[in-house]
Amino acid sequence: MAGKMINLILKVWRQKGPTDTGSFAEYKANNVSTDASFLEMLDVVNEELVTKGDEPIAFDHDCREGICGACGFVIDGEAHGPLKSTTVCQLHMRNFKDGEVLTIEPFRSKAFPVIKDLMVNRSALDRIITAGGYISTNTGNAVDANANLVPKADADEAMSSATCIQCGACVAACKNASAALFTSAKISHLSLLPQGQVERKDRALRMVAAMDAEGFGSCTTTGACEAACPKDISLVNISRMNREFLVANVTKQPKHQDGGAG
Amino acid sequence: MSKLDSKIPSGSIESKWQNHKFSSKLVNPANKRKHSVIVVGTGLAGASAAASLGELGYKVKAFCVHESPRRAHSVAAQGGINAAKNYQNDGDSVYRLFYDTIKGGDFRAREANVFRLAEVSANIIDQMVAQGVPFAREYGGTLANRSFGGAQVSRTFYARGQTGQQLLLGAYSGMMRQVDLGNVELRTRREMLDLVVVDGKARGVTVRNLVSGEIESYEADAVVLATGGYSNVFFLSTNAMACAVTAAWKAHKRGAYFANPCYTQIHPTCIPVHGENQSKLTLMSESLRNDGRVWVPKVQGDKRHPNEIPESERDYYLERVYPSFGNLAPRDVASRQAKYRCDEGRGVSETGRAVYLDFADSIKRLGQDKISERYGNLFQMYDKITGDDPYKMPMMIYPAPHYTMGGLWVDYNLESTIPGLFVAGEANFSDHGANRLGASALMQGLADGYFVLPSTIGNYLGGTKLEKISTTHDAFKFSADEAKSEISKLMGIKGNRTVDSFHKELGNIMWEYCGMGRNKEGLKKALELIPKVREEFWNNVRIPGDANYINTELEKAGRVADFLELGELMCQDALEREESCGGHFREEHQTADGEALRDDKNFCHVAAWEWAGTNKKQSLHKEELTFENVHLATRSYK
Amino acid sequence: MSGFLGSTVGKKYIMGITGLIWAGFVLAHMAGNLLIFVSSDAYNAYGHALTSGNLIYVAETVLVLALITHVFCAISLTKNNREAKQSRYAVSAKGQKRVSLASRTMAVQGSLILAFVILHIITFKYGTYYETTVNGVVMRDLARLMVEVFQSPAYVVWYLVCLILLGFHLTHGVGSTFQSLGLMNGSYRDGLRKLSLTYGVVVALGFIAQPLYLFIIH
Numbered sequence A: 001m002a003g004k005m006i007n008l009i010l011k012v013w014r015q016k017g018p019t020d021t022g023s024f025a026e027y028k029a030n031n032v033s034t035d036a037s038f039l040e041m042l043d044v045v046n047e048e049l050v051t052k053g054d055e056p057i058a059f060d061h062d063c064r065e066g067i068c069g070a071c072g073f074v075i076d077g078e079a080h081g082p083l084k085s086t087t088v089c090q091l092h093m094r095n096f097k098d099g100e101v102l103t104i105e106p107f108r109s110k111a112f113p114v115i116k117d118l119m120v121n122r123s124a125l126d127r128i129i130t131a132g133g134y135i136s137t138n139t140g141n142a143v144d145a146n147a148n149l150v151p152k153a154d155a156d157e158a159m160s161s162a163t164c165i166q167c168g169a170c171v172a173a174c175k176n177a178s179a180a181l182f183t184s185a186k187i188s189h190l191s192l193l194p195q196g197q198v199e200r201k202d203r204a205l206r207m208v209a210a211m212d213a214e215g216f217g218s219c220t221t222t223g224a225c226e227a228a229c230p231k232d233i234s235l236v237n238i239s240r241m242n243r244e245f246l247v248a249n250v251t252k253q254p255k256h257q258d259g260g261a262g
Numbered sequence B: 001m002s003k004l005d006s007k008i009p010s011g012s013i014e015s016k017w018q019n020h021k022f023s024s025k026l027v028n029p030a031n032k033r034k035h036s037v038i039v040v041g042t043g044l045a046g047a048s049a050a051a052s053l054g055e056l057g058y059k060v061k062a063f064c065v066h067e068s069p070r071r072a073h074s075v076a077a078q079g080g081i082n083a084a085k086n087y088q089n090d091g092d093s094v095y096r097l098f099y100d101t102i103k104g105g106d107f108r109a110r111e112a113n114v115f116r117l118a119e120v121s122a123n124i125i126d127q128m129v130a131q132g133v134p135f136a137r138e139y140g141g142t143l144a145n146r147s148f149g150g151a152q153v154s155r156t157f158y159a160r161g162q163t164g165q166q167l168l169l170g171a172y173s174g175m176m177r178q179v180d181l182g183n184v185e186l187r188t189r190r191e192m193l194d195l196v197v198v199d200g201k202a203r204g205v206t207v208r209n210l211v212s213g214e215i216e217s218y219e220a221d222a223v224v225l226a227t228g229g230y231s232n233v234f235f236l237s238t239n240a241m242a243c244a245v246t247a248a249w250k251a252h253k254r255g256a257y258f259a260n261p262c263y264t265q266i267h268p269t270c271i272p273v274h275g276e277n278q279s280k281l282t283l284m285s286e287s288l289r290n291d292g293r294v295w296v297p298k299v300q301g302d303k304r305h306p307n308e309i310p311e312s313e314r315d316y317y318l319e320r321v322y323p324s325f326g327n328l329a330p331r332d333v334a335s336r337q338a339k340y341r342c343d344e345g346r347g348v349s350e351t352g353r354a355v356y357l358d359f360a361d362s363i364k365r366l367g368q369d370k371i372s373e374r375y376g377n378l379f380q381m382y383d384k385i386t387g388d389d390p391y392k393m394p395m396m397i398y399p400a401p402h403y404t405m406g407g408l409w410v411d412y413n414l415e416s417t418i419p420g421l422f423v424a425g426e427a428n429f430s431d432h433g434a435n436r437l438g439a440s441a442l443m444q445g446l447a448d449g450y451f452v453l454p455s456t457i458g459n460y461l462g463g464t465k466l467e468k469i470s471t472t473h474d475a476f477k478f479s480a481d482e483a484k485s486e487i488s489k490l491m492g493i494k495g496n497r498t499v500d501s502f503h504k505e506l507g508n509i510m511w512e513y514c515g516m517g518r519n520k521e522g523l524k525k526a527l528e529l530i531p532k533v534r535e536e537f538w539n540n541v542r543i544p545g546d547a548n549y550i551n552t553e554l555e556k557a558g559r560v561a562d563f564l565e566l567g568e569l570m571c572q573d574a575l576e577r578e579e580s581c582g583g584h585f586r587e588e589h590q591t592a593d594g595e596a597l598r599d600d601k602n603f604c605h606v607a608a609w610e611w612a613g614t615n616k617k618q619s620l621h622k623e624e625l626t627f628e629n630v631h632l633a634t635r636s637y638k
Numbered sequence C: 001m002s003g004f005l006g007s008t009v010g011k012k013y014i015m016g017i018t019g020l021i022w023a024g025f026v027l028a029h030m031a032g033n034l035l036i037f038v039s040s041d042a043y044n045a046y047g048h049a050l051t052s053g054n055l056i057y058v059a060e061t062v063l064v065l066a067l068i069t070h071v072f073c074a075i076s077l078t079k080n081n082r083e084a085k086q087s088r089y090a091v092s093a094k095g096q097k098r099v100s101l102a103s104r105t106m107a108v109q110g111s112l113i114l115a116f117v118i119l120h121i122i123t124f125k126y127g128t129y130y131e132t133t134v135n136g137v138v139m140r141d142l143a144r145l146m147v148e149v150f151q152s153p154a155y156v157v158w159y160l161v162c163l164i165l166l167g168f169h170l171t172h173g174v175g176s177t178f179q180s181l182g183l184m185n186g187s188y189r190d191g192l193r194k195l196s197l198t199y200g201v202v203v204a205l206g207f208i209a210q211p212l213y214l215f216i217i218h
Helices: A038-051 A123-130 A152-162 A169-173 A180-191 A200-213 A224-228 A236-251 B016-023 B044-056 B094-104 B111-130 B163-181 B246-253 B286-290 B317-321 B331-343 B360-366 B368-386 B441-463 B474-493 B499-514 B520-540 B552-576 C002-006 C008-037 C040-052 C055-085 C106-124 C142-149 C153-180 C189-217
Strands: A005-014 A023-033 A101-105 A114-116 B036-040 B059-063 B184-187 B190-198 B201-209 B215-219 B222-225 B264-270 B293-297 B355-358 B395-404 B421-423 B605-610 B619-624 C131-134 C137-140
Touching: A023 A038, A038 B499, A123 A180, A123 A200, A123 B163, A152 A180, A152 B163, A169 A180, A169 A224, A180 A200, A180 A224, A180 A236, A200 A236, A200 C008, A236 C002, A236 C008, A236 C153, B016 B111, B036 B044, B036 B201, B044 B059, B044 B163, B044 B184, B044 B441, B094 B111, B111 B441, B163 B184, B163 B441, B190 B215, B190 B246, B190 B474, B190 B552, B201 B222, B201 B474, B215 B474, B222 B246, B222 B441, B246 B421, B246 B552, B264 B286, B264 B331, B286 B368, B293 B317, B293 B331, B317 B331, B331 B355, B331 B395, B360 B368, B421 B441, B474 B520, B474 B552, B499 B520, B499 B552, B520 B552, B552 B605, C002 C008, C008 C040, C008 C055, C008 C153, C008 C189, C040 C055, C040 C131, C040 C137, C040 C142, C055 C106, C106 C142, C106 C153, C142 C189, C153 C189
Parallel strands: A005 A101, B036 B059, B036 B222, B059 B184, B222 B421
Antiparallel strands: A005 A023, B190 B201, B201 B215, B264 B395, B293 B355, B355 B395, B605 B619, C131 C137
């Protein structure tokens, strides 16, 4: 893992706040170790900015292990940058060439207003989960964990959908800013498990309605979300969501004043 | 010295929790609506507490520093969660889990708490499955288990290498359901800057809205801190970037004792440091030690490629030194052994500070598919970070700060020395003694949040007379003013050094003198150095921008300021504890073969520190530990 | 049901079903057109048979309604989608995360195809009415009109462009329909992608063959 040093030119979106118009600013990132992650490269740029008395580039990040879902911006038009199945915190500089010019922008979508620079507000996704992305079971009510057997294939499939980290790259990559991949991953996860059956229809109805209400676009099956997804959530989830939604509509009238059978 | 009352219920260890719940005061359902509880932090402990308290009918105000509660660092736990289910029929029981945890903690944990933890562990699995956590399963549809360090049974439940994520999503979904139902008010991007104490009781918090920069006040009848650990005092750790001691530290300054700060866990299997600008370290799950074998070359300075070193020239040192536990020795032991090998000059990688974790044998035995099914995401992560393929060559690993067993002192009810202030999860000190076993952190966080706090907070609210107050009370104003003045002080320094440069300087001191090996001379030196760094920090840190909108440097500065105080206390505590136990290894106190040497006569106690004022030596209070069920014995994994 | 139709997912169902109706129609239309390779009489007789019953009115109504609904939903969704995205990126994706051109430009393709369909109906359905007699039956001589129309190179080129576009629209649309209708599954996903591609290519080639043939031989 012997690293070498490269130099890059960054064109970074700078925007003071939600109401500011924002524009690109150019920075040099010199002597970047190819063993460093993309965020560590930005750390170095920020340290220089701070030393000069300038404000550092704001970006969300936390675990830097690709699991918390906090980080995410667009590098040269690609959410989380060029590498598939990778968050930007796990994107290492060995994937870039010396002298490259990189354009770095925040995730763009009406539902994700920019807070500052590369930092956006993705709380719309939390609100989709709040609209039924759960199983209503109070603490203390649970039966023995092995009382309901789950076929391994179903458990594995549910797990694959449940690995979503809510980073919002699917929305960012979609030309329609659709949150279908995100919403469908949660609907799939819970509809595949026996524990999720009771509220299955309500969940599909409420979550789709919440998704639309937040101002996300619709899915036109471009597959951009799947390509950008750091956790390889499959497009098949969206198809499953559509099916769940249709079945729920056909077989049940929506009745969600009670907040998901709370 | 005041006597700390741990409020351990009477009766046999098996009956304590049941008796305690029965004798606890209850709050009737109509009155629960009138009580509010603040929960700070939304990781496993915080989210599960908020969800359960909301279900019971309390009005909960939850706060997190992140943009979404699901980003809490519990999300990063990889390997699994322990529970005494004995699904494998391999001799597990509540008592065995209790015993393993006490022993793993090197006899520095409170028996009653640990037993309760083991007792509710099985309920946690039931609860999480009911919430839709897709744990790994066998072909017959039953839950699968794997083994973890410090245990000889398979009791660890897992969801690929993302168990923490799946459990957090379970707890988070439970909490969001309560948000949906209107029982939990969630406020994100808020950082707690102070605890508000009225008439000696915790009655609220002062937080900074990280987006608007505003200082906000919130009141409640009780406050829960579930704000995680303080490994980031080392700068380089496996913790997430925002993990900080700030919330706990501010509570400490308001009167909550801080217990065993020197008990830090150095995790044996992390990806080694690559360079100067590294921001954090990445853990490779302990579960890898199920199928990976740890080794170094037999001779010093062997620079050959690992695949070219023949079997006979490799030292599988964990298997050699600990034949009965082998590669599954507990974390503190495994870390120390890695350090010894590197100190002997047999470390690998360019820096010489790494050992191999080799899967070649397992791949030969089970096939690459099986290994990939078990650890695929971890292998991929390793490959992404290092550029090396662990299917083709051994991983290189080295210990790194990972978890802190120390934390705010709490009694059996998880209540701190400030009435009404409860502390859960990694933020408290209670269950892991001087070393935490793998897959036990998730267990503890959820045990505290789901099963302990809902009962003990009810007991507190049911038995305490609380005046009605609002945030117009003077105590809130004073607290907010203090927070504001600290911020303006920081903003006003306009010095020459970045926050990170101070953090790194502190981290280096801590790692050097209060890391895997500690000694009197080093700790004394650290105690001289840290105040100097702190002084320079307060005179020379540079924070650009303003405090009245999002300012990431200001956020970091506040956290580092608290680490600069905590670091000193850690060294102080490590210096006072003239013994070695678990993660606290004093080089003066070791056996002939380099194992930790406890001093039960003088140090079988919890050291709880009381804040005495800025730049003043904190006063020490001791809670004696008694072992009535597990015999105090020298830990042996041989 | 109003909730269903008002939702983005519901609208996609409508688009999928109406799209499939048209996909089936264009395939049948294309196959019928191939009769020109047999003879003008065969072609005219086929056209006559189709239009002589009452069924044609049912079919036309279904097709027109399907088209209007498809277009209406498309406009509504596209408008919503543009609002949802607001602004685009300064640089577009070039690498592994780039998506197919067909999928990205469905709305533009659809608009052109709609214009084409309208012109096409004006040209042929409401074009010059020639008569001919096949096996003693008097009927419209559509073949003659066609030969006339496809004498103009500009017209042929316009047709080629539009028909290739139609095929392109189908390469994405057919597969995407299964996705929208909730019928996608991991195990046949790849097969469906290939089927969709084949469908679009066959329809486009089949349609193109006719004007090209008439232009070349006359």
